[in-house]
Amino acid sequence: MWYVFPALPKRSRRVPFRPWLLPEGCAKVWPDPSEAEPDEGLVAVGGDLSAERLMSAYGHGIFPWYSEGTPILWWCPEPRAILESSKLHVSRSLRRTLRKSAFEIRIDSDFEGVIDGCAMRDEGTWILPEMRAAYLNLHVLGLAHSFEVWQNAELVGGLYGVQVGALFAAESMFHRATDASKVTLAACVTVLFDAGFELFDVQFMTPHLASLGASPIPRREYLSRVQAARSKGVHWSHVVARLAQLDSTRMGQR
Numbered sequence: 001m002w003y004v005f006p007a008l009p010k011r012s013r014r015v016p017f018r019p020w021l022l023p024e025g026c027a028k029v030w031p032d033p034s035e036a037e038p039d040e041g042l043v044a045v046g047g048d049l050s051a052e053r054l055m056s057a058y059g060h061g062i063f064p065w066y067s068e069g070t071p072i073l074w075w076c077p078e079p080r081a082i083l084e085s086s087k088l089h090v091s092r093s094l095r096r097t098l099r100k101s102a103f104e105i106r107i108d109s110d111f112e113g114v115i116d117g118c119a120m121r122d123e124g125t126w127i128l129p130e131m132r133a134a135y136l137n138l139h140v141l142g143l144a145h146s147f148e149v150w151q152n153a154e155l156v157g158g159l160y161g162v163q164v165g166a167l168f169a170a171e172s173m174f175h176r177a178t179d180a181s182k183v184t185l186a187a188c189v190t191v192l193f194d195a196g197f198e199l200f201d202v203q204f205m206t207p208h209l210a211s212l213g214a215s216p217i218p219r220r221e222y223l224s225r226v227q228a229a230r231s232k233g234v235h236w237s238h239v240v241a242r243l244a245q246l247d248s249t250r251m252g253q254r
Contacts, residue, residue: 022047022074028056033076034220041077041219048072049134051141058164061219061226063171063203068128080222081205081214083185085193089213094182103157103180104150105187107240111139114146114158118172127172135171138162145236147188149180156180159188166198166232185212191246195238199229 017035019042026047036043043062047053049072057063057074066073115135119127138144139160149157157180159173170188175181189200202209205216 019074020044022072024048028053030057030060030062030074033061034223036076036078038078038219041075042073043076044074046071047074049130051134051138051143054134054138054162055143055164058162058167058169059226059230061223063169064131065126067126076219076223077204078219079205079216080219081202081209081216082222083189083200083202083209083212083214085189085200087213087215088186088189089211090182090186091211094179094186102151103177103183105183105243105246106148106150107243108139108145110148110155110158111144111146111160112136113155114148114160114174115172117155117158117174117176118160120174135160135162142236145239147184147191149175149177149184149187151177151180157184159184161201163234163236164226165230166196166234167201167226167229168192168197168199169201170203181208182212187243187246191239191242194242194246196232196234197229197239198232199225 017031017037019036020031022044023046031043033041033043049064054064060076061080062074062076064072065075115127115132119125119132135144139146144160144162146158146160148155154176156177157173157175159170159181161168161170163169168188173181173184175184192200201222202214205214
């Protein structure tokens with residue numbers, strides 16, 4: 001049985017959190033994500049993928065993630081994984097790759113190609129057609145962006161994510177050439193923080209992200225940092241300008 005808002009009343013003993021059921025088209029409101037069960041982080045079920053609901057979710061530290069045949073599932077895991085510019089790790093071998101200038105880094109030149117690259121996985125994908133359409137719409141609205149790595153005029157890696165104030169919520173990345181995803185992430189983190197971003201969210205810890213310097217933080221701390229970052233304006237043109245000034249040898253050397 002799903003509970004619909006208002007939230008459960010306080011009792012002397014903690015009542016297990018039950019995710020909210022969101023009817024399609026309902027108000028863009030959320031339960032307190034910090035109350036979600038730590039082992040799961042499921043906050044709500046249902047709703048829709050409208051731009052308004054997606055942006056409201058990210059502004060509350062929540063993101064959608066579900067598979068074909070299930071309703072939309074909204075998550076805020078405990079702990080939360082972030083990547084801070086001061087902790088970005090660029091290995092010696094990756095520095096050699098950067099010095100060779102074998103890759104060209106671009107922003108928003110092929111958002112559709114990046115999201116399709118992220119969706120092409122042998123194990124299957126959560127980027128269903130309706131998810132693809134929703135993020136393409138956010139991109140058209142100037143709310144979702146891609147960082148891309150090109151080699152010989154071919155897209156060989158990239159990542160995409162959503163901007164909310166000074167928060168960048170990275171959604172997914174891919175690569176078709178050795179080190180392409182690492183180059184993408186290093187460039188993305190460096191340029192975003194140079195432009196004034198304060199929080200780079202990568203959702204879950206993975207060995208790959210850990211090797212690049214990502215670290216887990218308590219969910220309550222993450223939500224506090226989201227609240228601070230979402231109210232600060234960073235114009236995307238500053239990000240583009242910083243990329244044009246980027247010295248690849250400086251990535252990770254802050």
